[in-house]
Amino acid sequence: MYSTTMPDSRESRQLRFAQSSGALSTSEIRDLMSLATAPDIISFAGGMPGNELFPLDEMDRIYNNLTQTEKQTALQYGPTSGLPSLLESLAGYLEAKGLPVKTNRLMITTGSLQAIHILARAFIDPGDRVLVENPSFIGALSAFRACQAELQAIPLRGDGMDMKLLAEKLSDEEPLPKFLYYAPNFHNPAGIIYSMEVKRQMIALLQGRNIPVIEDDVYSDIWFHEEDLPGMQNLKAINPEGIDICFTGSFSKIVGPGLRLGWMLVPEPIYRKCELIKQSIDACSPSFSQVIADKFIRSGEIYRYTARVREEYKRRGLAMITALETDLPDYVTFERPRGGFYTWLQLPEGSDATLILKKAIEKGVVFVTGKTFDPAGRQNDHMRVSFCNTDVESIRRGIPLIAQAIREVIEK
C-alpha cells in the first residue's frame, strides 16, 4: 500500500490543532448534526432556522415571475462584489436601518462567514493578535485560526464585553491587536444584547488607536420586544470618527442559509483589499441566490416574512424561558433572551458540560457544550440551548430532560 508524508501547510496544521484542542471535531459535529435531525431526538443544538419556517410560497412566486433575462443572470457569472441590482436593493434595505451606505462600500459574500473570513485575510498575518469575545461565534474563531491569529479573549457579561478587561488588553505593550471582533445583538451563543453604555465605552477606548472593529450583526431582525430597537443601534450606524468599522450581515436568518449570501459594509480602502481576496476565493457569490434575494427585498417579502418568523421565534423563546425557569435547578443561571436563537446556561463553576451532553443524549435531547465557543477551547461550564429549530411543544417536553441530565451530573 502506497503511503507518504503529505505536504501540509501551517494553516491546515493550525486548524487541526484548534479542533483537537477543544472545539468539536468534524466527526462530533457530524454526529451531533445527525442526532439533531433524527426524528426521535429533540434538538436544542442547531443554529439553523426551522425548516418549516422557510418562505417556500414566496420563493415559488418569485421564481415563477422571473423573466428569461433574469434566469440567464441567475445562471451566469456576476461581478465579484455582487449583482448590481442586489447591491442597490440591499443598500436601500441597510440604509433604512440607519447604516452609512453612501460613505462605505457594500460587497455580497458567500454567507456572512465569508465576509468575516475575507476581513481576517485582509488584516491578519500569522501570529497577529486579534480581540474576540468569550464566548464567541465558532465560525469566526475558525476563520481567525485559519489565518493563524493569536486569539485574545475578553469575557462577556450581560450587557457586552467586560470593558475593564478590554481597557487592560489595550494598555498592554505593543503590538496592538489587528482588530476587535464582536456581535452586538442576540449574541451567538450568549444570547445577550450589548448596552448603549458598553458601546459608548468601546468607542471611547478604541477611538484614535487604529484598531478596526468587525461588527457581526446577523440576528438583529429577530427581536422580541420593539422597545429594544433604539438600544440595538450598531456601532456602524453610530459611525464614530476614527474607528474603521467593518459591518457584516447575512440573509441566512431572514430568507434562508441555503442561499449562502451575506455582505460586508466597509470603508473603501478595506473594500479594495477584500475584493481582490474574494477574487482569489470564489470569484463571485452564487448569482442564482442573488437574483432570488434581490426579488425578496424589492417585493417587500423580506419585511412580511421577517415579521412572521419573528413572532414564531418569540413564541419559542418565551416558551424556552418559561420551561427553563420551571425546570432548571437554582444553581444554573441564564440571561433571558430578548431575541435571536439562543439561551446560554451558566453551570456551577468547573462543571463539565460534556458529561451532561452524554446524559442528555441518553434521554433523547441534545445541545452544544460551552467549550465549543471558548476561543481557548477549554471553559466548559456553559451550555448553548437553542430554540430556533424546536417547536413550543418540543421545548416543553425537552427542557425537563435537559434539567434532569444537569441534575444527574452536578448532584451525583
Added chain:
Amino acid sequence: MYSTTMPDSRESRQLRFAQSSGALSTSEIRDLMSLATAPDIISFAGGMPGNELFPLDEMDRIYNNLTQTEKQTALQYGPTSGLPSLLESLAGYLEAKGLPVKTNRLMITTGSLQAIHILARAFIDPGDRVLVENPSFIGALSAFRACQAELQAIPLRGDGMDMKLLAEKLSDEEPLPKFLYYAPNFHNPAGIIYSMEVKRQMIALLQGRNIPVIEDDVYSDIWFHEEDLPGMQNLKAINPEGIDICFTGSFSKIVGPGLRLGWMLVPEPIYRKCELIKQSIDACSPSFSQVIADKFIRSGEIYRYTARVREEYKRRGLAMITALETDLPDYVTFERPRGGFYTWLQLPEGSDATLILKKAIEKGVVFVTGKTFDPAGRQNDHMRVSFCNTDVESIRRGIPLIAQAIREVIEK
C-alpha cells in the same frame, strides 16, 4: 477628514502587488466586462458561457417538480462536504468518466476556483514554490498568490507542458515544489489538449517524489471530436501509484456558473484538511444550487444539455478557426482548438498585445492580453480570443477587425 494607516496583511499586499505587476487590475477587468456586454461591442474577451445557451426550460421543469422537502433543503444549511444526494449523483457521473470515486473523497465547493483555493491553503506556506503552466488560468494564479506562493512557470507547448523544463525544475536543489498545477483538456487560455505521451512523462517524472498534482479539468465535456476522448484520459483516472492527484471540476460549463458549484476528488488525508479549511471559509456551498444540480444529473438533463451546447460551441470554434485562417497575417500562429472556449494567438516575439487591444477597442472588438495569463505578469506577445460567448455571425464580423488591429500595430 479622518485618515489612517490601514492595518494590512502580507496576503493583501501580495495580491495588490501581483495585480499591479501585470495581470489586469480590478478596474480594467470591470471595464473589459462592461465592454464585453456592451451591445455594440463584439467580445472575444469573456470566459463565460453564452447567456442564450443556458438550460432555462430544464431549470423551470426541475424547479417546478421540487417537493416541499427539497425546497426546504434548498434553503437550509448543508454539510460542509456537500448535500448527500448530490455527492451520490455526482459520484455516479464521475465514475462513468472512469474516475476513482470509491477510493477517494468527493467534496462540493463554491465553484472549482474554491476547490483550487482550498487545496492551495492546505499545501502552501508563504514562500513555498509551486509549479504552474505558462500561460495559466488566472483564477488559480490568484489563489496561489493569495497564499504567497513562489510561482515557478513551465512553458506550454502544443501537447502540454515542456517536459524537459519540468525535469530541470524537479532536479533543482531543494526545497521541492509543494504541488504541480495543470489543466489537461482545452486549456484556458492555450486551448490545447495534453497528449497521452506528455502525461506518461509527467507520471514518470513525478512518481515517488511526493509532489501532488492539482488536475483542473473543467472544459473536458466541451469536445468537438469524439475520437479525441481516449487521449483525454485524466491523470486521476490513470491513478498512478505514488502520486497524490487532486482532481477539480465544475458545473460552470455544463449547467451554469451562476450556481457557483464545483468539486474536488482527492485522497482521504487531503480531504480531511480541506474540509476544515472550507469550514473556515463559507461553512458549506449553496444548497439551492446543489438541489438544482443534483436534479440536473439525476434526470439525465446534464447529458442532453451538454450534447446540445457541445454542438453549438463546436460551430463557433470551427467558425473561429476558419475566420482566423482567412484573416490573420501569416506571422500570427495558433493551435486549432479541438474543444473548450478559447484560441490562443501567438504574435511575433516581443509584440505588445496591449497596444493591439487598444486598437481593437476602437474598432469595436475586445479580447484578453497574454500577460494576464503569465505567472510573472510580463510576457505579452499572445492574445486569448474566446468563442464561447460570441455567435458565428459575430465571429465572422469580429475576427477581421482583430486582424486589422494586429496589422496596424505590428506592421506600423
